[in-house]
Amino acid sequence: MRFCFQLLLWIFGLSLSAAASGNDLVISRAFLVDPAGALSIDQVTLADFQPAGPMLSQGYTEAVHWIRLSVKAPDHGDTVELRIRPAFLDEVRLYESDAASPGGWKTRVTGDRYSYQDRDRAAVTLAFVVRPQAPQTVYYLRLKTAGISRLYVEALPSRVAQREDLKLIGIQVVYLGVMLWLLSWAIHDYAMRRDSITGWFVLSLLVHIFHNLAVMGYLAPFLPPQAAPLGDMITSLLVVGALLSAMLFHRSLLRLYMPPKLLMFVLNVLIGLSLLELAAIAGGYPRPALQANNAVVVVVFPALFLALAFTLRQEAVPSRFILRTFYCMGTFPTVLPMLGWVDAVTWTLYAAQVHGLLSGGLMFLILNLRSRQLLREGQKASLDLELAQQHLHLERSQKEEQGRFMVMLTHELKTPMSVVRLSLDAMKMKGPLKNHADRALEDMNDIVERCQQVDQLEQHRLIIRPQPCRMDDILSDLKQNSWAPDRLLTNTEPLPDINTDPQLLRIVLGNLTSNAIKYAAPLTDIEMTAIFKQRQARFGILITILNQPGAAGLPDPERVFQKY
Template identity: 40%
Template sequence: MLHSLRLMRSVHVCSIRVRCIGLLLAVWVAVWGAPAYADDLVTSRAVMTDPGGSLEIQDAAAAWEAGRFKTAGPILVAGFSDAAHWLRITVRPPPDGDRFELRIRPTFLDEVALYAPDPGHPGTWLERLTGDRHVNADRPATTLGFGMEPLQAETTYYLRLQTTSSALLAVQALTPAEARADDLNRHFIHMAYLGVMLAMAVLALYGLIGLRSRLAAVFLLYLGAQTASFIALNGYLAHFMPAGQAQWGDTLTSILVLFSVFSGVLFYRAMFRGYAASTLGVRLLDAAMLLCVVNLCLLALGQARLALQISSNIVLMLALAAPLIALSMRGGPERERRIVGRLVWLQALALCIMMLPLVGLLSSRVEWIVDAPLSQGVVAALVMGAILHLRIRGLSEARQRAETDTAVTRELLDAERQRADEQARFMDMLTHELKTPIAAAKLVLQLPDASDDSRRHALATLADMDAVVERCRQLDQLEQGRFAPRLEPCRLDELLAETLASCRTPARIGLSAEPLPTIESDRHLLKIILSNLIDNALKYSASGSTIECRLELHALDGRPHVRFIIDNPPGPAGLPDPDRLFDKYYRSPHAHQYTGSGLGLYLIRHLADRLAGRLVYEPVHQRARFTLWIPA
């Protein structure tokens, strides 16, 4: 029942976590997709593709006059291409006639040229460059762009985009106050992104340090690569590049992007292998990893656009293939596999929506499409983090089960070792105690003219041997649970009289007894206890001494009991050790001259417990005293 409750609680918690991830994704999309063009100063946009990339600004202006431009939306989505793309925008001046800022995104574009009319020379154009291959002093903190001076009621500008990355282009004209608010908003989003990555890194470190999880190590690698590429793709590297070395920032950004894709494929490969996915699916991921290595080689050979295009297609392939591979998972708990499968489908959907514009297969008027490479990183981190959490929890539960199984196995081994030790001790005891009396009995019985005393001694020896065997049989019955008390009316004084009449030397026993009531107990077990106590006193007392017995009614713990006391002066064996007296196989070092098993007192103490009684030992005035309490 407890296990079922825990299972239901785990399923409920995982369901909540999945819903939380969905909510975070919704909030993320809402933030990125918020309408950023409500106060945009751009009044019109038109676009033209230059397949050869050879047109100059005069050619572009002539193409506008010839009607070769097409009306464009807020975002240009053209995928990977060798072509150049011309964007013609018309900007109205700010209401106060002050400066404005032309914001260009995303920041990973190689080169964007701005052509503004030269007010001193009509018909000519002033060129300004930006991009991650250029150091631009007035570049905004979180985007590309320029500070602009308004010229007239409306001004036309041309922008030329040519890049090895995906040709995504969003251009806004904002007042300085709007630009600062936009910067603040982006800084907040970037901090939130890094906060998510840090939280996921803590989870990965827990799995790596606490469980030595290989998946956690791969996820930590992915987080490092993704965070580094995030910083590069947002243009932060450009602020640290010395003048004339901006191209190295572009190359480093491409390397980080390619490596982040490689680490993502590596994560899914490790995850699917952990859940025993199909061999074909794992081989497909192996091929994707090989392509990632090939991409790095293409980048080194100067084929950056081809490498980035292949990398984007790998991400799309992963988005399409991962859900199918998830269906083939056979390892791990079924509930865990089901939740992981849902998370994989969730990420696949997010990747398709975010990556299709990068390869030119989906256009959009929503601004977050421009930041798809950035937003898909946090989506991937959240989903991978949830998968890692499930895997870590599964590994933790498996380790706990293994530790429990190990503890149980260790306990079983200890119990088996203890049984083997007890069996060895039993055999040693039996061999030691029976070997001498058997030899003595054989010697007497082999004598043709053995005296009557010798024969009586032999018979006594055989009786001792029989007593040892009987103790062993009774112990076996006790440990097998066969000594179940059968309560019936009985009188302890009558049982004691019968026991004394059958003992070896009843004349040595002095008995004093009070009138006792009939009690409800087990006659057979009581007789075993009494006979053992009397036999023990006779065997280990001083030769010819008197054994004193008392039988009386006495209260114990507020309830009436029949109390039987037997004490004797010690013989050659001396007084026993009170701490070990009732241990199995215990015999005093000086008691081995007598035939015995070391089981009698151990046996009768447990029998007394079965009868709800109590058997105790205490030395009193150099006499060995045993006291038996039986409920009246």
């Protein structure tokens, strides 16, 4: 693990800093805090300075900071560049002793609020070109910025400084190449699936790419001289926008796992705070906005998302274990300086790039796993749909075949039955034998009619023709046409007319009375009642057909209304 991170840092040049390679010509550094920013250069030269390391970091403050540099002359008399980073400092002013200048001091100024065309050399890093005299020369730098007062300065021979600029360009090419590849994948995946989470990832990548270009100084060459202050505002907006876009993406992702409402409320508050910070920057108050944003980035954001990751209550794609692992890996780079794997100075200079690459890569892995899983589920759903369509087509074919069979069966059975009925009538048979034959023919006819009606019902071809009718008349007809009318006892109260299909109602009640007669105890009565009743806030007629169970016993309640 340690080797992997060291390799990553080497790729970004953290192990290739000029100071580490012995090219820095700075002999000593010291700093002075000017709270009111009112000290003149003559007063500063007489003040007491405090020793300083390569990196001056004083947080967000309105105070002015002075840096005193003792620079030795190069061996070959080359020009020296006071190379200053980061590139988003508002104003850095150089004071060098010059007897020919008014007051004895020559001054120059650079920063992201000043025109790129006025810099000592055409480079994205801030720098002053000087010619230190042997054995050493003292220079003063005055730093005033609305952002964090953090300054790293080194004195390099011009040829060495050019090589370091080429290294930075190489690092930037690697960074942009990876981020643009992630962006192209995310755009393609969003175009394919229209997943909102991937859409937020696209937005986050875009903001982080422009944020990197801004803080590394690559926007300055494209701005006209009079628009240099605008570049400073754009950089501040992108610093806040990078955090805001990341929070929007993570909120969209974490919602899949049902996190605690309280933690999501805190996240929504932070999103609202970022929107207020953007408004403050646009309104001309960048320092408090950037200070609040930095506090969220350093303290609140890592702690909140670790708490969210370990309190998720629902599984999703990818699993909670994978999500927690990646979130832990995403916060791990913040402890690299504590582990001694990289010094704090160089980490500060490259942390944004390393963290951007690492977090972007981890989120890509999460979304790639999610995309592949959803793709597999989509393919399975498509296959299931295709199988269901095939089954539906087969079922429809079978029903059509069944319908044709029922038409043929009805024709083939009813014709012989009519012949038998005519033959019985011609023979003028009477008595129980004739009644038994008529009842058998009627049963056969009922079976054919029921099969035909069931087929029409299953194929949704049964036409219902409602019309006004009376229930007592229908029950009387059922009793008269029954083959055991003496066993049917009807009990009805005065009932209103009903609007239904009388033929279908007769069929339903006829089936029930026929079954009651068949399966009731021999010679027992069948009771049919019809009463006016309210059920589920609606009025209607309740029909009851009651019989005593015969030798077959009571039917299975779960299967009494099944087809077979």
